[in-house]
Amino acid sequence: MDMKETSSWSNLPQCLLELILERLILPDRLRFGSVCRSWRSAQAQSLHLPVSRLPFLVFRRGSSSIEFFSLTEKKIYKMPMPKCETPMSHLHCVSSSHGWLMFISTKKNETGFLFNPFIKKCVRLPNEKIGFLGLDCIFFSTPTDPDGIFHIMRGCQRLMLCSLKDPSRWSIFDESEQGNIVSNTIFCDGKLYALNDDWSLAIIDPLFPHNITNVKMEDLRHFPRIPRLRVPNRPDHEYILVESSGEILIAKIIRHGLRNLTCEIFRADLPKMKWVRVENLGDRMLLLTKTTSISICAREIGCKGNRIYYILTLFNSYVEYELGSKEMTTHSIPVDDDDARICEWLTTVFCDSCAQLCQKVFVFPDLETDLSTGKPKRSRARVKSMERRKWFSSTAEVCLFLSLLLASLRHLSALSVTVHESECVYEYVLYEGDTVSGNFVVVDHDIFWSSDHPGIDFTVTSPAGNLVTSLKGTSGDKFEFKAPRSGMYKFCFQNPYATPETVSFYIHVGHIPNEHDLAKDEHLDPVNVKIAELREALESVTAEQRYLKARDSRHRNTNESTRRRLIFYTLAEYLALACASGLQVVYIRRLFSKSVAYNRV
Amino acid sequence: MASTSNSTSSKIITLRSSDGEVFEVEESVALESNLIRRMMEDDCANNIIPLPNVTAPIFYLVIEHCKKHAEMKDNKEKKKELRSQGEELLKSDPHTYSNLMEAVNYLDIKSLMDLTAQWLADFLKGKSPRLIRELLKIKNDFTPEEEAEILERNRWAFD
Numbered sequence: 001m002d003m004k005e006t007s008s009w010s011n012l013p014q015c016l017l018e019l020i021l022e023r024l025i026l027p028d029r030l031r032f033g034s035v036c037r038s039w040r041s042a043q044a045q046s047l048h049l050p051v052s053r054l055p056f057l058v059f060r061r062g063s064s065s066i067e068f069f070s071l072t073e074k075k076i077y078k079m080p081m082p083k084c085e086t087p088m089s090h091l092h093c094v095s096s097s098h099g100w101l102m103f104i105s106t107k108k109n110e111t112g113f114l115f116n117p118f119i120k121k122c123v124r125l126p127n128e129k130i131g132f133l134g135l136d137c138i139f140f141s142t143p144t145d146p147d148g149i150f151h152i153m154r155g156c157q158r159l160m161l162c163s164l165k166d167p168s169r170w171s172i173f174d175e176s177e178q179g180n181i182v183s184n185t186i187f188c189d190g191k192l193y194a195l196n197d198d199w200s201l202a203i204i205d206p207l208f209p210h211n212i213t214n215v216k217m218e219d220l221r222h223f224p225r226i227p228r229l230r231v232p233n234r235p236d237h238e239y240i241l242v243e244s245s246g247e248i249l250i251a252k253i254i255r256h257g258l259r260n261l262t263c264e265i266f267r268a269d270l271p272k273m274k275w276v277r278v279e280n281l282g283d284r285m286l287l288l289t290k291t292t293s294i295s296i297c298a299r300e301i302g303c304k305g306n307r308i309y310y311i312l313t314l315f316n317s318y319v320e321y322e323l324g325s326k327e328m329t330t331h332s333i334p335v336d337d338d339d340a341r342i343c344e345w346l347t348t349v350f351c352d353s354c355a356q357l358c359q360k361v362f363v364f365p366d367l368e369t370d371l372s373t374g375k376p377k378r379s380r381a382r383v384k385s386m387e388r389r390k391w392f393s394s395t396a397e398v399c400l401f402l403s404l405l406l407a408s409l410r411h412l413s414a415l416s417v418t419v420h421e422s423e424c425v426y427e428y429v430l431y432e433g434d435t436v437s438g439n440f441v442v443v444d445h446d447i448f449w450s451s452d453h454p455g456i457d458f459t460v461t462s463p464a465g466n467l468v469t470s471l472k473g474t475s476g477d478k479f480e481f482k483a484p485r486s487g488m489y490k491f492c493f494q495n496p497y498a499t500p501e502t503v504s505f506y507i508h509v510g511h512i513p514n515e516h517d518l519a520k521d522e523h524l525d526p527v528n529v530k531i532a533e534l535r536e537a538l539e540s541v542t543a544e545q546r547y548l549k550a551r552d553s554r555h556r557n558t559n560e561s562t563r564r565r566l567i568f569y570t571l572a573e574y575l576a577l578a579c580a581s582g583l584q585v586v587y588i589r590r591l592f593s594k595s596v597a598y599n600r601v
Numbered sequence: 602m603a604s605t606s607n608s609t610s611s612k613i614i615t616l617r618s619s620d621g622e623v624f625e626v627e628e629s630v631a632l633e634s635n636l637i638r639r640m641m642e643d644d645c646a647n648n649i650i651p652l653p654n655v656t657a658p659i660f661y662l663v664i665e666h667c668k669k670h671a672e673m674k675d676n677k678e679k680k681k682e683l684r685s686q687g688e689e690l691l692k693s694d695p696h697t698y699s700n701l702m703e704a705v706n707y708l709d710i711k712s713l714m715d716l717t718a719q720w721l722a723d724f725l726k727g728k729s730p731r732l733i734r735e736l737l738k739i740k741n742d743f744t745p746e747e748e749a750e751i752l753e754r755n756r757w758a759f760d
Binding site for chain 2: 075
């Protein structure tokens, strides 16, 4: 009986176990995986399931460990600190990004390191002196990714982009002298945003760090317009930029005394250069400090939305501020120790999830093959990546690449790829239920002598490895499907014949935002959704045009080859005719001359 | 799923569990199961539908839950009742609960699959692996070395 009972639980099918795992937060998932073997394998296979970003408060006590206070479970987790020579009293945790904490050393000739407690990885910061206060870091990819790029913003003046080629060597991409950045930096839709001291919003393209666009925004310090009594830059006002579902928000935190505060949220309206007050954050909760700002979907982790969390470092407590009722609750962390110091917010992100971020900025097709032939591949930034994609390895290459990119932007159409046996393209789908549409046309490579090609096979594979769409032996077709889950989708072209074929293709991921996910005025929600729908409709028209254009070029190819064949045949015919006439003349003349001679005899 | 209910509510479907017991179920309830729906579409509705993977007591539980779930749609009280009942079962007889989950999965009743998974997930929240094993009567099939390694890898989550 006992044996039967054990087997009943461990024999549950994978899909059922996944249903349960989906509903568990990260620590619970890890515990789930250590119950028995079959549950362990289910947990190991379920890495593709979305992990909700759990908010943690990081604080330190003593020297050997850092501790995490889980906001959802109200529970403290302990993790060992990485081994390093610097004593803990000299290390300060200044910022966090995507599960990584940034520790800065106050000792001379030392900078500090990045540490991810969840995967227990530690990466040294470059030996460049960075400065101490007001640093924040943003990652575009995990720091352990050999080609990853991440960014450190110095609090007062300069911007640095660092790229890590191998763990021992860092290179600083740029230090810019423009502007005087006073706020934290955020990363939104492929760009970095930071606030200058003259209330202009600096927009930095991580690809061209020298090009900083400054958008002069309305000065919130004068908002609402009441006569100011104190100095303009009052120390009890604090402005923190936040990226929340693709929008740039700014949190204005007004301190009333040491323990009390109120908070206002504004949304950046860049075209109008204005800040628009946000009354309701919807499903979002914001975790704020001077250097870190995180926006999380509260529903996913079972918390209440429309709240702002802010750390009061002095009192070892955090403030929960409800935006709707403007009510403030102070929670102190249940530590009785005087040693404990809260440092930072942190969310759990497992290393894999950062792929999503990378894709947003640095995904380019491999240009290597085309560089060798000197023919730039038509490409669009931020769209597609080839299987053999290679991240740029030197700045010179980057420049060459960018100039090619710019040159090709003018006569921009779809991407094309030459298929010898099989070629795969990857596209990241950010949200579940997005519509992925696209088309491809075989533009025949060298049709002159070969007979008509039977066509190529096209397959789409989902992140879980299932076949989503497949088309066999076509010379071009359109496809469309709804993505069953978010993740990396694989689009493969297979060429069954030896002759290489060029395929021109276009893939588009359409996202119409859910009304609940937007954090802004209620009146704007339906308008925004409609705009997104219109955008998708327009996109489909463009895609159709691209498809027709590609077909057009294919027909042009066919026509040109027919013309060439025709000219060749005609020339051959002329030649044959001329030969035949010449032969005839010779033959007839010989006949006559012979006959004359014959008659004489 | 159950929106097709009352128009044909008079129709009764006969089902037979693996141990030979015969159940008569209203069509509206039976159609919650995608398996039975597919069988009906394939036109075996006139005969008795055999369910070889489900035993009678489990099937009885499933039908009961199905009925309650259909009632609970607009009733918060019923929802609570069903939930507490599920949790009670999970505590008192975890073996039957796992069988219920399997049966629901086999019959492909989406709403109940979600519910049972949710209850179990809520039950597992914050519990240590040892406690889970004890409560659900699961046998520990790891070797001590394996277990130590798993613990070591994510020690933070187990303290």
